[in-house]
Amino acid sequence: MKVTLAQINTHAGDVEKNLQKIKNTISQYASQSDLIVFPEMALCGAPLYDFQNQLALVLQQEKGIKEIHHMVNALGKNLMVVLGAIQREEKGNQSSYYNSAVVIGKDISSYHKQQLPNQGIKNEARYLSSGAEMKVFPLPQGKKLGVLIGEDANSPELLAQLKDQNPDLVVRINSAPFEGESSGQRIQKLQAIQKALRSNFIELNQVGGEGGIIFDGGSTAFTTEGKLLHQPTRFKEAIDLIDTETFGSDFSSLETPAYYDELLSAMQLGLKDYLEKNKISDLVIGVSGGIDSAIDLYLAAQAVSPEHIHAIYMPTAFNSPLSLELSQKLAENLGISLQIGTIQPLLEEYETFADKVLNRPLEGVSHENIQARIRGNILMNIANDYRALVLNNSNKTELALGYGTLYGDLIGGLCPLGDLKKTTVYALAKHINKEKEWIPQGIIERKASAELREGQVDPFDYERDADVVDALLWGGDPQTLAETYPGDSDHLSELAQRVKRARFKAKQLPPVLKLTPQTIGQGTQLPY
Template sequence: MPMIRIVLAQINSTVGDLAGNCRKIIAGINQARKKGAEVIVFPELALCGYPPEDLLRKKHFLQENQRFLKSICKASKGVTVIVGFPFLEGDWLYNAAAVIQDGKVSDIYRKIALPNYGVFDEKRYFTPGSSLPVYKLGGYSFSLTICEDIWHEEFIELLKGQKLDFVINISASPFHAKKIALRDKILSFAARRLKSFVLFSNLVGGQDELVFDGSSRVISPQGNLIRTAKRFSEDQLIFDLDPNKYYSAVKPSFQDDWEVFAALKLGLADYVAKNGFKKVILGLSGGIDSSVVAGLAVIALGKENVTCLIMPSRFTSTATFSDAKKICQNLGVNYRIVEIDKILDTYSQGLARSFRGKKADITEENLQARIRGNILMAFSNKFGYLVLNTGNKSEVSCGYCTLYGDMVGGFGILKDLPKLAVYKLAQQINKAFGKKVIPDSVIKRAPSAELKPNQKDTDSLPDYKLLDPILKLYIEDDLSLNEIIKKGYKASVVKRVISMVDSSEYKRRQATIGIKITPRAFGRDRRMPVTNKFSQ
């Protein structure tokens, strides 16, 4: 059989931008055609973007998808194009892939395995397909699958007897830490079982909480990675399928900390651009969280598009105030200093009569956080900035945050990043700049909200080296109180952590959206009732 050139075209689709996505697909076809492509493969739901959610309930939206598919067909003369789109057939809606040959739709494959866990809600919208056609092209036999189809062993067994030369899997597979390595295991297993090449074409880009890493790849019948596309950027991966050629294995590169950094960078850049913002603002305290957010924002958006507000009070230490200014100068961002003591005094005087006889407590601490939140939102309203939230997963897990205070913001970069991982991210940011834009003094200083004298996070929380592993076991692994205690943790500490997590659900319901990094993020992944009497 002659060699066949296949191009896996990973594109950054925007949900609902049918015209823009269509233009990207047509541009990708033209680009691949110039490279000699005979087959061009686009990702799952590339035409409408993923996940389209309840847009799929709008009939006009579905009809528009069909209309733009015709434009793609016109641009597909002389090549075979495979592209994902939502296909309405009578009363049934399918997550589908159009097989376009020489400008005409020759077949429509309907996804069979519909995921309905974690961030996926496909059974809410789609009907599962039922057939597994085998396609012929230039003497080759191949099968087409969509994302979840290839993740199930029973599905692989259905394909096993088909004597396939290759299997195409189009995907919108979102990133989380260690996901790329996990995917390779799945794809390798499928290739070995089917004794055929597996070609994986994945979406890339940020969509609200989700980031798609691209990382399209080709796996040999022996289960080896032999071709790989770029991670976290658009790319076209060329694969020349030749039955007489030996394909040497490519050593996979798994860089966990860098992948998290790259996912956050892409997720922020796309959220800002796709939602029409040009500039962002954040409160910079001089602590590790806000310093990391500032650094990442500059990398993702450019220093000219980032403004930092330093909002000191009488409780702000000289060291953190100095570090906050130094970080702004290191990053080259515009910054302003807005002191909050006079505003706090005005609040205190206005509330003095109502609070007579009451001792100062967390109320006065939260007032400071809410004053800062109000100031940030005032700048947002006045200048059109997007406010970046700077809270991390450890804090929001335990409710160590103030509603309408430090929880304000339109997007949370660190929302799904545990505190210990924030320190690793700081190192990645310094590495990206080639210098210590985040000083050692920030990285080594004990974390503090600085809302009262000599305050430390450990006054309210266990040490993060103890807290983060317990949170992972409870939130991500769903272990019970007793199961966590059996792992060697002190019962009183585990009870306290679980109590904080459970009692803070109402706060998380009101938190800003943020980028998914762990396998189990708050929001789409973990859905708990606010009113809940179940005891661990």
């Protein structure tokens, strides 16, 4: 039996576009396939958040399923298609909506997902109903196909129920967001599922970026003995053909890329898809000579061509000559032209306004913040001019600590580093430089500073504090943390206060690229 794993990149909410892609894939691979499998929610795309049970979207999907059915039957062969969609069932005058695996062959049949997730970015339990039973679908030659959807496979009971029905092949369609797992970890989890089933097992996961959420793909297949027989492709579309007759015969050894390589691939996918799906061609970046903007510029250079990158360095009297020098070197390394313009006259005009109108000199925090906000304004000017996206250069540690200026350096359309601790940011920079010094060593080695006043440096020891700040962000208790983290408990309480006070800033952030299980603003909701 020949199975095509169609790991396609869908568009959340664009049924028309997804349908076209699905039909194109079927057209292209039908002749070589007995079964073509698409991801969970392939027809509607994911995540849909509050729109999962939106009637118009579901009606579009019903129409799409009919079209695919018609197409499959017109092919005149025993082709089967499994694809994810939201389906509606009417009982009395009540509609129920399901996360379904639609099995399209001669007929159309469905399996409805039973384990509806209600955590992180997934809120299916809010909008959808649970399916009532596990079942199998007939395959040619009396064989049986079992279907699982996403979190169904986390339930030992459901796996046992499916095993009891003795399927020859089980397909799990999935829509699992990337949360930092390596290929190795992902495969271990899949192996555990296969072990519980003891059948041939295919994993078909969504791939692509959607509003800062990255679906990593990594679709693959296992023999009945649990032998991995397909090199998973992560972070990009992949259409792979598998022959169940030769299952296991031609697969040599698994490549597992280094963690930081996978992280970079994830970030690149997230950024590129964010641009593409929002039809944005240009990026704007404020370069400071610091580590965060340096990595963002590197990511930008990977995502779009140099003429679509608007990089600008905007000093005041507080910025050191070294910052300019390092910014220029960085831009040169990446082949990007760097605009340079002092904002000192603008700063002075605000000082004049404060003196004349507000009757109060611009000083202290006001004087620091206005510099960041002037820069924010200029970046947005450029964005307005070119319909471009401003990258927000913040990292997770700074966001947690509130070490950033609202409407200043906290602006932007996407925050690529916002889910990485400052220490991870440094490690990532070193990894980027492994083959070639893209990021000037001086940027990695210098002391972090916002350069908003004379002699300012970041008032944190990131090596010591980054981990504990992350724990505090999610409600960690300073007293409990004091047992595992270095530093006295006064210091921890002070950090905890700071993190708590900073939450209001996190509520006004652009979407953060999700790279860990707990991401600011992506499936999380911090209180008070």
